[in-house]
Amino acid sequence: MLRTIVSRLLQGIVVVFCLLLITFVLVRLMPGDPFSGEKAHSAHIIEKNKERFHLDKSYPEQFSVYLGLLIQGDMGDSPVKEQPVAKIIEHSFPASLILGIAGITIAILIGIPAGILSALKKNSYIDYGTMIIAMAGISIPSFVIAPLLAGHIATRVPFLKVAGWGDPFDWILPALTLGLGTAAYLARITRGGMLEVLNQDYIRTAHAKGVHPAIVVTKHAIRGGIIPAVAYIGPAFAALITGSFIIETIFQVPGMGQHFVNATKDRDYFLLQGVVILFGSLIVFANLAADIVLVMLNPRIRA
Amino acid sequence: MSNQTQSQDLSKGQSLWSDAWARLKKNKMAMASLVVLFVIGVLCFILPAFSIIADPNNQNLNNTFLDPNKNNWLGTDQSGRDLLARLLYGGQISLLVGIIATTVSVIIGLIYGSIAGYAGGKTDSLMMRIVDILYGLPFLVLVILFSLLISEHAKELTDQLVSLWPGQEVFIKKFINLVPLFIAIGALGWLTMARVARAQVLSLKKQEFVEAAVSLGLSHRQILMRHIMPNMLGPIIVYATLTVPGFVLTEATLSFLGLGVESPNSSWGILLSEGANYMETHPRLLIIPSITFSLTLLALNFLGDGLRDALDPKAAKD
Numbered sequence: 001m002l003r004t005i006v007s008r009l010l011q012g013i014v015v016v017f018c019l020l021l022i023t024f025v026l027v028r029l030m031p032g033d034p035f036s037g038e039k040a041h042s043a044h045i046i047e048k049n050k051e052r053f054h055l056d057k058s059y060p061e062q063f064s065v066y067l068g069l070l071i072q073g074d075m076g077d078s079p080v081k082e083q084p085v086a087k088i089i090e091h092s093f094p095a096s097l098i099l100g101i102a103g104i105t106i107a108i109l110i111g112i113p114a115g116i117l118s119a120l121k122k123n124s125y126i127d128y129g130t131m132i133i134a135m136a137g138i139s140i141p142s143f144v145i146a147p148l149l150a151g152h153i154a155t156r157v158p159f160l161k162v163a164g165w166g167d168p169f170d171w172i173l174p175a176l177t178l179g180l181g182t183a184a185y186l187a188r189i190t191r192g193g194m195l196e197v198l199n200q201d202y203i204r205t206a207h208a209k210g211v212h213p214a215i216v217v218t219k220h221a222i223r224g225g226i227i228p229a230v231a232y233i234g235p236a237f238a239a240l241i242t243g244s245f246i247i248e249t250i251f252q253v254p255g256m257g258q259h260f261v262n263a264t265k266d267r268d269y270f271l272l273q274g275v276v277i278l279f280g281s282l283i284v285f286a287n288l289a290a291d292i293v294l295v296m297l298n299p300r301i302r303a
Numbered sequence: 304m305s306n307q308t309q310s311q312d313l314s315k316g317q318s319l320w321s322d323a324w325a326r327l328k329k330n331k332m333a334m335a336s337l338v339v340l341f342v343i344g345v346l347c348f349i350l351p352a353f354s355i356i357a358d359p360n361n362q363n364l365n366n367t368f369l370d371p372n373k374n375n376w377l378g379t380d381q382s383g384r385d386l387l388a389r390l391l392y393g394g395q396i397s398l399l400v401g402i403i404a405t406t407v408s409v410i411i412g413l414i415y416g417s418i419a420g421y422a423g424g425k426t427d428s429l430m431m432r433i434v435d436i437l438y439g440l441p442f443l444v445l446v447i448l449f450s451l452l453i454s455e456h457a458k459e460l461t462d463q464l465v466s467l468w469p470g471q472e473v474f475i476k477k478f479i480n481l482v483p484l485f486i487a488i489g490a491l492g493w494l495t496m497a498r499v500a501r502a503q504v505l506s507l508k509k510q511e512f513v514e515a516a517v518s519l520g521l522s523h524r525q526i527l528m529r530h531i532m533p534n535m536l537g538p539i540i541v542y543a544t545l546t547v548p549g550f551v552l553t554e555a556t557l558s559f560l561g562l563g564v565e566s567p568n569s570s571w572g573i574l575l576s577e578g579a580n581y582m583e584t585h586p587r588l589l590i591i592p593s594i595t596f597s598l599t600l601l602a603l604n605f606l607g608d609g610l611r612d613a614l615d616p617k618a619a620k621d
Contacts, residue, residue: 246560
């Protein structure tokens, strides 16, 4: 088990490194550079700036300088914002993290019970209704739901604001928007997993022995049935944190998403690289954590 | 099914496709989706060819924010453009992105996955390890970087094409703008398809008819193309159908962020992001594109689900 974790971690480092390399090359191949933005500088200043950020050197040289800094824990400075990248991330990551945690919590609280209920009442109107709503949840993108929620709920409920990120009440609408799509996927996956388990012999045996139906479900069926859903939660959590920039834009959440989009537009090489390293690591670790939890839930995978 | 038809069917033998069609026809949601998609397709691709639909780029600042009327069935937007025309032309682009990007991703994924599965052994594990690594990359990040990169080269291509066909400037420019998006989405979206294709090849290549083909001395290419590929079509079609809505959504997301299709070109993503600005004063501009867009995605997803149940009953679980 420990060996698997270590080897997966090493593999993860390779993945993040590859991602960094791809990003590094792609952003530099893009037209323009961090100093060709709106602020027009004299050629001399641009020259000086390029020298300061080592942008006058060849790609391999730039990359080795960057890696050298990175190993010391320094992500470099953002040439556009003129701040250390680490500081920008430090300021914006908490909001994204809170949003992600709140979103996944909402998704789990709605999705898993809905999926279990749907599986238990298979082919009933409850089942059809839940699955149609789930399909709608998957199909309707967050940037359609978000303005509707903001326009219709935030204006009517006194303590909710249309946009902003002050007190915890402000977390509700963005988190709800973020979590609904994932809730829909979770409901479908949970339903599938439950249906498969409910057909198994040991469930029939438990029923035949006269175990109370509620106990069959809670003690026997759910444990096996939610395994596929649990496997999905890890990657979904990473996807929520890394993919929330639309919702951050709409609800004006001061998270990482804006930096990611702006860094791409402004050719802010170092900020983009920093964000990409963070996002890549998050995805790798979330996948790893999901796999570990899976092994704990289902010892048969250990082999 | 009555006894008579059953014996008829038995004597004729039922192909996979007629079987699947029979199963699909029983699925009400999938059939309704098929109708919805057909209608949306006709509206977006055929109706604009007739002159009853206005020019989507015709701005008229005297007619901004008109309510639906005789000339503008869905009203006009903030620049006085006809919303219906913008919706239909935008639909063309959104659907084209979905279809073309899916085609690109199916071709790449199919070739990659079948080679990996057919070769097996070390080649297979190396190729699939690469897929695993690519899976770890944030999709949208790369699509944005990649499409910006290609679009720079697309500009040179535009100039060349315009000099080749001088009369077609407008058409070429409109199309070239979209190519980077098609390629970027398709070139990065083939990973799931590669996994599906590989799994299919792995299970097929152990079957007797492939062994028979091998013992007859057919070349690898013949075995793959003639014997394995046709048997993979079912699952491939299913996953392709389920991929289209994902890619349509990707396009809309990028356009919404201002990184995809660019205004004044219209796409559903652009209409949604413009509409969101006027949500409080003119909710119609947000709600009409929202409904069209969501309905299309819903129909595509339901159809994909139905096709999976029909063509690949074993996989119909989640």
